[in-house]
Amino acid sequence: MLHRVVYVSESVGATGVSTQSLAEILGASDRNNRRDHLTGCVLFHEGRIVQAIEGGRVDIDRLIRRLLVDPRHTGMRIIVDTPIGERRLHEPMGLCHNPAAMMRRIGLTSLNRLTASDVEAMLEQRLAA
Numbered sequence: 496m497l498h499r500v501v502y503v504s505e506s507v508g509a510t511g512v513s514t515q516s517l518a519e520i521l522g523a524s525d526r527n528n529r530r531d532h533l534t535g536c537v538l539f540h541e542g543r544i545v546q547a548i549e550g551g552r553v554d555i556d557r558l559i560r561r562l563l564v565d566p567r568h569t570g571m572r573i574i575v576d577t578p579i580g581e582r583r584l585h586e587p588m589g590l591c592h593n594p595a596a597m598m599r600r601i602g603l604t605s606l607n608r609l610t611a612s613d614v615e616a617m618l619e620q621r622l623a624a
Contacts, residue, residue, distance in 0.1 A: 497582060500555050501547045501575040501614045503606055504568040511539030517590065520567070524588035533558060534584040536621060538591035540598070543606040544568050547575075547618065549582045575611050583618055591621065 509516050520537070528535060533550035548555055563571060591597060598604070601616040 496552065497549060497579045498552050498555055499547065499549045499575060499577055499579045499583075500559065500573060501545065501611075502559075502562070502571050502573045503609050504544045504562075504571040506539065506542050506544050506568050507566060510567040511537075511544060521588055521590060526587075527558075528587035531558065534582055534586060534588075536584055536586070536589040536591060538594045538597075538617075540594040540606055545574075545606060545609065545614075545617075547584060547614070549579065549584050574609055575614050583622060589621075597621070 506512070511517060511520065517539070524535070524537070527533075528548075528550075531550065531554040533548055533554055535546060535548040537547075538545040548558060559573075562568075597617060597620050598606075600620055601613065603609075603613055603616075
């Protein structure tokens with residue numbers, strides 16, 4: 496059975512800010528997610544990180560354990576953790592290139608109080624793009 500987990504966290508230092516930081520994160524995530532049969536997308540905005548991950552429960556749990564000790568972010572809070580019938584995300588690791596525009600389209604002003612409904616609207620926007 497497939498699952499979807501979405502979390503939000505606070506970035507540490509230059510995580511997700513510099514081009515090199517983004518390239519390193521996306522490269523490692525792509526490689527690891529291909530190996531573990533995970534798909535996902537990540538968004539960086541004003542010091543916050545939102546990542547959606549889809550795959551098998553065991554593989555997602557293994558990734559979450561690694562993320563919990565990753566020094567590039569802190570304060571990880573899981574917003575969505577649910578079984579799914581099919582994947583909505585098909586890339587090993589996609590990047591949301593214009594998070595501010597996506598947030599405006601769904602009426603979200605900040606990621607501080609992100610809800611499951613907000614996440615659903617963001618995924619719909621991403622798929623429609």
